[in-house]
Amino acid sequence: MAGVLERPRLVASGARPQDGVEDMTVISEIDETGININLRTRYKRDQIYTYTGTILVAVNPYKLLPIYEKETIEKYNGKKMAQAPPHVFAMAEAAYYHLQHTPKNQSCVISGESG
Numbered sequence: 001m002a003g004v005l006e007r008p009r010l011v012a013s014g015a016r017p018q019d020g021v022e023d024m025t026v027i028s029e030i031d032e033t034g035i036n037i038n039l040r041t042r043y044k045r046d047q048i049y050t051y052t053g054t055i056l057v058a059v060n061p062y063k064l065l066p067i068y069e070k071e072t073i074e075k076y077n078g079k080k081m082a083q084a085p086p087h088v089f090a091m092a093e094a095a096y097y098h099l100q101h102t103p104k105n106q107s108c109v110i111s112g113e114s115g
Contacts, residue, residue, distance in 0.1 A: 017041070022086050023051040049086035056091050058112070 014028035015021045020041030027034055042050055043059050048067075050057045066072075067087065076089035084090055095108050 020045060020047065021050075022047075023053070024057075025051075025053050047085070049088065051081070051086045054081070054094075056086060056088065058088065 015026045017027055017030075017034040017037035018041060020038060021027060024030060024035060024038055027038060039050060039057065039059055042048070043061070046061060046065055048059045048061050048065065050059075072087070073089055076084055076087060076093050079090065079093060081090045081094050091108075095106065099106050
């Protein structure tokens with residue numbers, strides 16, 4: 001029986017960072033180490049885009065990847081973000097959709113460091 005001051009152990013029910021998940025919000029007990037492990041796992045698979053909810057995290061692959069081809073653009077055309085793997089095209093499609101269907105001002109923040 002747990003004492004009054006002891007915290008009960010929580011059972012991890014989400015994904016593990018070692019799995020390289022597409023959306024980091026499903027990782028149990030997420031912390032800086034888990035984020036880095038997840039991003040590294042995906043990076044090694046040439047999966048440079050990862051979601052954190054509606055935020056897109058991009059890791060520079062330092063090489064050319066065939067992820068900006070016409071077929072890729074078509075794969076994201078008309079799709080919601082959750083219907084295809086994380087990609088800058090998914091973000092662009094979502095932004096365009098909201099510009100067309102939401103009578104509110106829209107903004108898109110792009111932040112980062114580029115070599």
